[in-house]
Amino acid sequence: MAKSAPFVWLDGKLVSWEQATMHVATECVLRGENVFEGIRAYWSEAEQELFLFRHADHIARLRQGAKIMRMTIPYSDTEIEAASLELIRACGYSGQVHYRPVAYFDMGNLTDYLPSEIRTGMFILAFSMPTTKAVHEGVASCVSTWRRNSDLASPSRIKAGSNYHNSRLAYIDARLNGFQIPILLNEAGKVAEGPGACFMMVRHGKLITPPVTADILESITRETLIELARAELGLEVIERDIDRTELYICDEAFFCGSGHEVTPINSVDRYEVGDGKPGPLTRRIQKLYFDVVSGAVPQYRHWLRPVLGGAARAS
Numbered sequence: 559m560a561k562s563a564p565f566v567w568l569d570g571k572l573v574s575w576e577q578a579t580m581h582v583a584t585e586c587v588l589r590g591e592n593v594f595e596g597i598r599a600y601w602s603e604a605e606q607e608l609f610l611f612r613h614a615d616h617i618a619r620l621r622q623g624a625k626i627m628r629m630t631i632p633y634s635d636t637e638i639e640a641a642s643l644e645l646i647r648a649c650g651y652s653g654q655v656h657y658r659p660v661a662y663f664d665m666g667n668l669t670d671y672l673p674s675e676i677r678t679g680m681f682i683l684a685f686s687m688p689t690t691k692a693v694h695e696g697v698a699s700c701v702s703t704w705r706r707n708s709d710l711a712s713p714s715r716i717k718a719g720s721n722y723h724n725s726r727l728a729y730i731d732a733r734l735n736g737f738q739i740p741i742l743l744n745e746a747g748k749v750a751e752g753p754g755a756c757f758m759m760v761r762h763g764k765l766i767t768p769p770v771t772a773d774i775l776e777s778i779t780r781e782t783l784i785e786l787a788r789a790e791l792g793l794e795v796i797e798r799d800i801d802r803t804e805l806y807i808c809d810e811a812f813f814c815g816s817g818h819e820v821t822p823i824n825s826v827d828r829y830e831v832g833d834g835k836p837g838p839l840t841r842r843i844q845k846l847y848f849d850v851v852s853g854a855v856p857q858y859r860h861w862l863r864p865v866l867g868g869a870a871r872a873s
């Protein structure tokens with residue numbers, strides 16, 4: 559389904575959706591040479607305000623990926639935040655928003671990476687994106703026959719556009735086989751993550767998730783849920799390797815990410831997870847997450863950046 563938005567922020571200014579084009583010979587188009595973020599802004603009905611969720615942490619991760627790629631992003635954190643706010647306000651969204659700052663390599667050669675050799679540009683996309691049905695109902699998952707990108711080849715730690723070739727292969731395979739979202743194992747055969755989200759499971763009342771060294775993206779949502787589960791729900795959270803067979807006997811499981819939020823997993827390889835419905839702890843974690851992102855939990859307000867109040871103050 560083709561997406562559209564009123565505006566795109568491209569290399570320093572807002573342009574219309576139709577004007578947001580790029581030459582076919584750029585490294586970005588040819589080889590997927592970019593690093594990006596997917597961030598949500600949440601609408602608070604109580605405050606009639608839109609909040610960016612953990613924007614600064616996402617931009618820190620963007621810079622981390624860019625550093626590994628030896629890419630110099632030509633905008634400061636303040637400029638990227640201002641550009642994101644300008645775009646979201648201009649688009650006039652009031653419900654949930656998903657926005658995507660992307661730093662990209664312009665025209666050049668595979669071997670060019672210095673700012674003097676290749677221009678690095680930036681664009682930001684923003685879409686209206688309500689919570690999906692899958693978050694409410696859960697999904698049928700499977701173990702993918704594809705392996706997650708290894709840190710030794712195409713590090714999953716970098717949120718690079720080109721890494722999503724791996725995700726796409728896994729997605730297509732899963733869909734053709736009647737599943738919704740696959741789980742990828744890493745090259746060591748341990749659970750890594752989903753194609754666009756991290757993985758968590760509940761066993762014996764404990765929350766278990768693969769470590770950041772398991773060929774996963776260092777997910778902001780994963781980090782958020784680990785903190786919330788410990789501090790607010792008193793849960794023991796363990797970061798350790800997960801075997802494939804544990805997927806078949808766990809009590810609850812879910813994907814987590816800015817896009818997927820907290821998406822329950824009802825089955826893996828047609829083994830029911832628990833009773834085949836979103837589990838009670840998963841539901842509590844979901845509720846807490848949605849309360850925090852919409853500003854209802856005072857001690858986590860530092861993760862939020864108001865979009866519309868900021869505009870009122872600035873004018």
Ligand code: PMP
Pocket residue numbers: 596751752753754755756774775776777778779780814815816817
């Ligand atoms: N893993 C992958 C491969 C992803 O694309 C995402 C989504 N950005 C995540 C994990 C979750 O990361 P985050 O919680 O920071 O959105």
